[in-house]
Amino acid sequence: MTLSTAPGSDAALLTLALRLAREASDLINAIRAKGFVTSTKSDRSPVTEADQQAEKHILAGLRAEAPHIPVIAEEEVAAGIHVKGGHEYWLVDPLDGTREFAAGRDDFTVNIGLVRDGRAVLGAMALPAYGQFYAGGVGLGAVRYDAEGEHPIHVRTAPKDGLAVLASRHHGDDPALAKFLDGRPIASLGNIGSAVKFVRVAEGVADLYPRLGPTMEWDTAAPQAIVEAAGGHVTLLDGSGPLRYGKDGWKNPFFVCVGDIGA
CATH class of the missing domain: 3.30.540.10 (Fructose-1,6-Bisphosphatase, subunit A, domain 1)
Structure with missing residues (x-):
């Protein structure tokens, strides 16, 4: 760069x-x-x-x-x-x-x-x-x-043997996470803290980071820009659009960070 x-x-x-x-x-x-x-x-x-x-x-x-x-x-x-x-x-x-x-x-x-x-x-x-x-x-x-x-760095195309998923250390056993992942081919699931998860997707080490817990806009703005510059996406949980900024109280809804995982 x-x-x-x-x-x-x-x-x-x-x-x-x-x-x-x-x-x-x-x-x-x-x-x-x-x-x-x-x-x-x-x-x-x-x-x-x-x-x-x-x-x-x-x-x-x-x-x-x-x-x-x-x-x-x-x-x-x-x-x-x-x-x-x-x-x-x-x-x-x-x-x-x-x-x-x-x-x-x-x-x-x-x-x-x-x-x-x-x-x-x-x-x-x-x-x-x-x-x-x-x-x-x-x-x-x-x-x-x-x-x-x-x-x-650039996101990777998801391997055929399944996705490498990263989840929050503090919400890793949430039943909602298991429900969200149900039906997806998962090769590994790791739990780590902080915005490190975003850059691991951006550099092609992981494929998917679903966030099913509270975050603030300052938690996500920098990593989202990096992920998207690397070819990935940070979207609302239902995929209806990108995570956006300027919300009341600077609070984010749930979201998902993805590399190239296909449809």
């Missing part, structure tokens, strides 16, 4: 988001190494110093370098700071998978997505524990960066 620095271009905005995701990843890894305390927010979800410091850094960068684009971020919303989105805005989850992070597991991410007219159009993600970074957008393709360099 060749990312331009032409001011205001989508490629320049994606370059900015990717840089900030990388820097937030470094902050999170440093906090993880020194130790941290986990607190509980008013909605009973966990929060750590890593969430707070990563968000502070990302917000400062986005607001300094793209001041014309509003930013909606998870921890600010939790603190009662409400920003209007308009037709274009950033959605930021500074540490998606805080439960995983706090439990010492590796499946947590940094998500920075750009929404335009209700559609997730650009996304940058970091997987701090894996040293992997992803970027993608409309007309730009999708790429993974890691210690070995830059790798264009």
Whole structure:
């Protein structure tokens, strides 16, 4: 992926988001190494110093370098700071998978997505524990960066022996999941946390991620942009259309993320 620095271009905005995701990843890894305390927010979800410091850094960068684009971020919303989105805005989850992070597991991410007219159009993600970074957008393709360099990514055609399915670690035994998968050829079913599941579909490691539990728009904007740039789809559960943005309370309906699984 060749990312331009032409001011205001989508490629320049994606370059900015990717840089900030990388820097937030470094902050999170440093906090993880020194130790941290986990607190509980008013909605009973966990929060750590890593969430707070990563968000502070990302917000400062986005607001300094793209001041014309509003930013909606998870921890600010939790603190009662409400920003209007308009037709274009950033959605930021500074540490998606805080439960995983706090439990010492590796499946947590940094998500920075750009929404335009209700559609997730650009996304940058970091997987701090894996040293992997992803970027993608409309007309730009999708790429993974890691210690070995830059790798264009694309969803795979589903294998004939069945689908590799990923489900939430916290909703993996939901009877609704078994009902949704009934009748589909399934080769494997894994349960992991956070938005990692999206990028595993985007890079052709998995084929299907049905989400039958609650999520917020900042959880999904960046990964949806990457999946779609890689040739996949993130749709409403009934397939009636893509997952869209700007909903009341920033709450998502159930959805499904798919690679090339055919009809």
